[in-house]
Amino acid sequence: MNYILFLKAFQERYKGIKDKQLLIQYLREELQYLILYVLYTKMSYSIYFMGGTKLRLSYGINRFSEDIDLALDKPNPDFPAERFFAEIESAFSEKITGFHLHANFNTNRNVLKIMLAFPGILYDVGFSPLPSQTIKIKIELDTNPPAFASYEKKNYGSIAGDYMISTHDLPTGFAGKISTVLFREYQKGRDYYDLQWYLEQKQKIPINLAYLNANAKQQKKKTFKTVGELLAAASKKIKKLDISLLKMDLERFIVMDKNSFRQWLDNYIPHTLTLLKNYKEKHES
Numbered sequence: 001m002n003y004i005l006f007l008k009a010f011q012e013r014y015k016g017i018k019d020k021q022l023l024i025q026y027l028r029e030e031l032q033y034l035i036l037y038v039l040y041t042k043m044s045y046s047i048y049f050m051g052g053t054k055l056r057l058s059y060g061i062n063r064f065s066e067d068i069d070l071a072l073d074k075p076n077p078d079f080p081a082e083r084f085f086a087e088i089e090s091a092f093s094e095k096i097t098g099f100h101l102h103a104n105f106n107t108n109r110n111v112l113k114i115m116l117a118f119p120g121i122l123y124d125v126g127f128s129p130l131p132s133q134t135i136k137i138k139i140e141l142d143t144n145p146p147a148f149a150s151y152e153k154k155n156y157g158s159i160a161g162d163y164m165i166s167t168h169d170l171p172t173g174f175a176g177k178i179s180t181v182l183f184r185e186y187q188k189g190r191d192y193y194d195l196q197w198y199l200e201q202k203q204k205i206p207i208n209l210a211y212l213n214a215n216a217k218q219q220k221k222k223t224f225k226t227v228g229e230l231l232a233a234a235s236k237k238i239k240k241l242d243i244s245l246l247k248m249d250l251e252r253f254i255v256m257d258k259n260s261f262r263q264w265l266d267n268y269i270p271h272t273l274t275l276l277k278n279y280k281e282k283h284e285s
Contacts, residue, residue, distance in 0.1 A: 151168060
């Protein structure tokens, strides 16, 4: 898509919003949509969208996100990382599209990490007085994904156009999020927000336990024989949660007024423990 047309379409779509910080989040989000448009319409790889950004773009959860998390459909130790990166760079060629892009990549173990920086875009839409200020979006592609993932198709509509993507389905996403909460070595508030979202859905989302255990084995972590055992471990983790760290990570991403966010934080631990208890009872009934 042409850069000037992208900016004009963005300004038209969000012209009723006056909050500059909120507009910056929406601009990042439209760039995420654009990157996904490139990945799924201009490139030919068996990749699946997953994680918190997927929840935001597919289901409209009440928080913004930074990164684009992807996984291959099956392990590929010979995945052509340089070619994949070069195709993304080419799709944003300044000569063709007008987009200014600074990009780099590295492979850490089995994860390909690509950083895309868009210098000048905040200046061009009037959100920054500094032409050098950038919006950065990181892509992480798991080239050695755990087994037993299941998938679904989603239709996306954005400034870039309409397109269809392949994503982890909700049971696999739920399993992945619980894995992250249990196995991540530090607390990340966005993980805990997403966990609560899964638990709050009116139609109970099953947990893809086979995928979760495959993920655990890859990381040399504890596996779980039953969902009840898993939920007990999650409850134990929630009880030890540091709410100040939850707040620190979430406050720039959450779409709530300050009072609502404060109340949400105050209620997070008891409410989530109740949700886990209710989920367990429904599962066992």
